[in-house]
Amino acid sequence: MLEIQDLHVRFHGVDHEAVRGIDLQVADGEIVGLVGESGSGKTVTAMVIAGLLGASRAEIRGRILLDGADLLRSGVATIREVQGRDICVVFQEPMSAMDPVMRIGPQVEECLRVHTNMKKKERRELALQAMRDADLPNAEELWNKYPHELSGGMLQRVMIAAAILPRPKLLLADEPTTALDVTIQSQILALLKRLSRERGMSVLFISHDLNVVRKLCSRVAVMEKGRIVETADTEQVFYHPHSEYTKRLIAAIPTRRKIHAE
Numbered sequence: 001m002l003e004i005q006d007l008h009v010r011f012h013g014v015d016h017e018a019v020r021g022i023d024l025q026v027a028d029g030e031i032v033g034l035v036g037e038s039g040s041g042k043t044v045t046a047m048v049i050a051g052l053l054g055a056s057r058a059e060i061r062g063r064i065l066l067d068g069a070d071l072l073r074s075g076v077a078t079i080r081e082v083q084g085r086d087i088c089v090v091f092q093e094p095m096s097a098m099d100p101v102m103r104i105g106p107q108v109e110e111c112l113r114v115h116t117n118m119k120k121k122e123r124r125e126l127a128l129q130a131m132r133d134a135d136l137p138n139a140e141e142l143w144n145k146y147p148h149e150l151s152g153g154m155l156q157r158v159m160i161a162a163a164i165l166p167r168p169k170l171l172l173a174d175e176p177t178t179a180l181d182v183t184i185q186s187q188i189l190a191l192l193k194r195l196s197r198e199r200g201m202s203v204l205f206i207s208h209d210l211n212v213v214r215k216l217c218s219r220v221a222v223m224e225k226g227r228i229v230e231t232a233d234t235e236q237v238f239y240h241p242h243s244e245y246t247k248r249l250i251a252a253i254p255t256r257r258k259i260h261a262e
Helices: 042-050 076-082 104-108 110-115 120-133 152-164 182-199 210-216 234-239 244-251 256-261
Strands: 002-011 019-026 031-035 058-066 087-090 170-174 202-207 219-224 227-233
Touching: 002 042, 019 031, 019 042, 019 202, 019 227, 031 042, 031 182, 031 210, 042 058, 042 087, 042 170, 042 202, 087 152, 104 110, 104 120, 104 152, 110 120, 120 152, 152 182, 170 182, 182 202, 182 210, 202 210, 210 234, 219 234, 219 244, 227 234, 227 244
Parallel strands: 031 202, 031 219, 087 170, 170 202
Antiparallel strands: 002 019, 002 058, 219 227
16 A cells, blocks of 8 residues: 655755665555654654655655555645545644644544535534544534643544544554553554554554554564664564664663662
């Protein structure tokens, strides 16, 4: 479904590449984790896939295929059509990603206003259903609220509702649980897993937290300094890592024994 081939990204004015020739595949309905430390190139990769990083900011080489169509060689009109319809993004900080002076409902249904000719009533009905699918209680009541009136967990569900509304082929989830407490984090992970299963939606889940990735993803790609150093089934990465960098990441995971020792 998604296939990245020899992707290189170098920001203008910088003498080194942020992404250095990576290859990555995500199959239909698959949840793949992309992990690594801050600055490893994870988010840059996601931005290129989503079309949020253009030629004005960086030199981009390689191929990004979505169902065989190369997004890097498509016209502006095609990219705009794909963004927010076939590929949707859930960001780490929903409060900063949402318009603080715009009510929740119109923000959820925005993609339908941009990509369809649906009437207002139909858009509202579909958006309310997406909010319910994202486990948001009292969707009608939330419709007229502003972002600052919702908790962090509810705002993340709002972002997920907006992302799944157009039934995308691929959901890019960039550290979507980092700012949440452990209980809400688990709920969001369960929600993403259920939506992927029910809708056949592929997910590229970007995180620095291997424990989170282990709970959600069937396969993991590990990034270090712009390169993918290891790709394998999740359990194999945890129990039989090949890369020295992966071994160090796993060794750094907090455990009860380590915590008590400190």
